[in-house]
Amino acid sequence: MKKSRLILFACxxxxxxxxxxxxxxxxxxxxxxxxxxxxxxxxxxxxxxxLQLWIKHRQDDLLGVSHDGQVIKLTxxxxxxxxxxxxxxxxxxxxxxxxxxxxxMRIHRDLGFYIIAPNKINIAALNDNDINKVNSIFKIRxxxxxxxxxxxxxxxxxxxxxxxxxxxxxxxxxxxxxxFVATPLFDEHRNILAILAxxxxxxxxxxxxxxxGRIGETGETYAFDNEGLLITNSRFDExxxxxxxxxxxxxxxxxxxxTDPGINLLENPHxxxxxxxxxxxxxxxxxxxxxxxxxxxxxxxYRGVPVFGAWIWDNELDIGIATEIDIKEALTPYxxxxxxxxxxxxxxxxxxxGGVYMWLLLDRKxxxxxxxxxxxxxxxxxxxxxxxxxxxxxxxxTGVANRxxxxxxxxxxxxxxxxxxxxxTLMMIDIDSFKPYNDNYGHQQGDACLKQVAQILASxxxxxxxxxxRYGGEEFALLLPNxxxxxxxxxxxxCRKKVADSQILHEFGDVDHLNVVTVSIGVSVMIxxxxxxxxxxVEAADKCLYIAKRNGRxxxxxxx
Numbered sequence: 001m002k003k004s005r006l007i008l009f010a011c012x013x014x015x016x017x018x019x020x021x022x023x024x025x026x027x028x029x030x031x032x033x034x035x036x037x038x039x040x041x042x043x044x045x046x047x048x049x050x051l052q053l054w055i056k057h058r059q060d061d062l063l064g065v066s067h068d069g070q071v072i073k074l075t076x077x078x079x080x081x082x083x084x085x086x087x088x089x090x091x092x093x094x095x096x097x098x099x100x101x102x103x104x105m106r107i108h109r110d111l112g113f114y115i116i117a118p119n120k121i122n123i124a125a126l127n128d129n130d131i132n133k134v135n136s137i138f139k140i141r142x143x144x145x146x147x148x149x150x151x152x153x154x155x156x157x158x159x160x161x162x163x164x165x166x167x168x169x170x171x172x173x174x175x176x177x178x179x180f181v182a183t184p185l186f187d188e189h190r191n192i193l194a195i196l197a198x199x200x201x202x203x204x205x206x207x208x209x210x211x212x213g214r215i216g217e218t219g220e221t222y223a224f225d226n227e228g229l230l231i232t233n234s235r236f237d238e239x240x241x242x243x244x245x246x247x248x249x250x251x252x253x254x255x256x257x258x259t260d261p262g263i264n265l266l267e268n269p270h271x272x273x274x275x276x277x278x279x280x281x282x283x284x285x286x287x288x289x290x291x292x293x294x295x296x297x298x299x300x301x302y303r304g305v306p307v308f309g310a311w312i313w314d315n316e317l318d319i320g321i322a323t324e325i326d327i328k329e330a331l332t333p334y335x336x337x338x339x340x341x342x343x344x345x346x347x348x349x350x351x352x353x354g355g356v357y358m359w360l361l362l363d364r365k366x367x368x369x370x371x372x373x374x375x376x377x378x379x380x381x382x383x384x385x386x387x388x389x390x391x392x393x394x395x396x397x398t399g400v401a402n403r404x405x406x407x408x409x410x411x412x413x414x415x416x417x418x419x420x421x422x423x424x425t426l427m428m429i430d431i432d433s434f435k436p437y438n439d440n441y442g443h444q445q446g447d448a449c450l451k452q453v454a455q456i457l458a459s460x461x462x463x464x465x466x467x468x469x470r471y472g473g474e475e476f477a478l479l480l481p482n483x484x485x486x487x488x489x490x491x492x493x494x495c496r497k498k499v500a501d502s503q504i505l506h507e508f509g510d511v512d513h514l515n516v517v518t519v520s521i522g523v524s525v526m527i528x529x530x531x532x533x534x535x536x537x538v539e540a541a542d543k544c545l546y547i548a549k550r551n552g553r554x555x556x557x558x559x560x
Contacts, residue, residue: 088132118195156180156182182196215323245265261304400458416481426540430549432553523558
């Protein structure tokens with residue numbers, strides 16, 4: 001009788017332990033899924049904001065070109081020549097347009113440009129072969145035509161070009177995929193003359209932003225269009241080649257339709273599937289219907305691999321963005337915990353009451369391990385977010401801060417100066433005779449010169465609060481908080497002397513007795529007060545720079 005009671009008690013105790021373990025596992029799994037959902041949503045939202053920021057920046061750049069009076073004038077003349085059936089390739093207006101727009105393109109290393117008549121024919125382009133042809137944008141993505149002709153400035157997702165021309169930069173082959181930003185050009189009566197489109201390399205911004213959303217070993221962030229076509233490169237190109245979804249010479253961008261193969265192709269590489277003929281994945285069906293949501297129940301991606309995901313559909317851009325991670329990797333912490341708990345239950349069954357104590361101890365350790373792994377995942381998300389922010393504030397050519405970062409820093413330091421009543425110094429620095437340098441040595445050498453001068457100037461921005469930014473073209477701005485005029489002049493003279501001493505050959509300048517690259521510097525110092533504005537500091541520095549240029553260049557001109 002006593003033995004039976006002991007057996008019954010042992011069975012009851014072990015049953016209770018198993019039940020408690022089951023409840024604990026369910027709770028841990030639910031917490032894991034919630035954390036995974038939050039992480040995925042954070043990544044996809046951050047990536048979406050990064051893409052919007054980058055696209056807005058490129059649209060603003062394009063609008064700046066479209067409002068250029070000389071561009072409007074030359075376009076009107078070219079339209080007239082086209083209407084009168086004159087040979088456009090021989091047109092002087094075409095060459096002048098190329099000179100103006102190519103200068104703008106070099107800032108962001110754009111691939112090309114098109115000026116398109118309302119009948120969709122190219123009347124200006126980087127390559128002569130593109131003139132008098134129907135523009136590729138309107139052949140491949142015709143849905144954008146009427147919107148642009150109605151006055152909208154649009155981002156046009158990647159398209160597969162019919163022909164690869166020569167890249168703007170020497171010895172570089174143009175990629176087969178391009179994205180565009182396009183806007184109408186208006187005459188003085190607000191009538192549409194033509195459409196201006198800039199051709200952009202997806203790898204320099206668009207794809208780069210989505211790549212920053214890759215977490216863990218299998219996490220992937222990508223963009224797609226309203227038909228479920230992949231419009232950024234996949235993280236898994238090598239896998240896709242191995243299972244035959246793309247050929248060895250193909251890229252996944254614009255080659256993969258995001259469909260559900262019904263099986264895990266990585267585990268069944270011998271099975272041949274036709275990607276274009278399969279049903280769309282669960283995520284694509286949801287996203288292209290206009291929904292922005294998540295799934296932590298699991299679904300198959302375009303490789304057939306079970307994944308968790310979060311996605312956003314952007315009606316304005318007419319594209320979707322998704323972040324996915326393999327279920328196997330996402331639930332690794334949970335699987336580890338589950339294995340550990342099952343082991344503990346076996347120990348409890350064997351050791352009875354002694355195992356109970358061990359179960360509680362190890363369960364606590366398992367939860368701590370799970371928290372650490374989830375914290376690492378969150379840290380990676382934070383790291384990617386910071387990289388996205390840095391990308392939006394950095395000049396793509398020189399690596400120093402860009403104009404947006406300068407404007408932000410100027411307003412911040414101006415407000416701080418109002419509170420502290422400390423001086424704020426601004427140097428406007430311009431490379432002397434840079435246009436002759438570019439014209440005679442070539443734009444590649446010009447880019448190298450800009451980079452070298454930027455590195456020299458950056459060596460004098462030594463404090464964490466100092467900001468060196470590329471202000472535009474060959475002009476730089478150096479912002480020095482809490483710096484007096486005397487201190488600023490010392491720093492300015494060091495900058496001027498270092499550039500001259502670097503002996504960058506310039507045989508076509510107009511600085512007396514020198515055949516090297518030099519800079520002119522205007523220095524302005526103000527103590528911010530309520531009666532002044534930061535624009536006054538910039539205007540004063542610009543004025544000093546003008547005086548320095550007028551007085552012979554290669555000099556420092558301080559404010560009065």
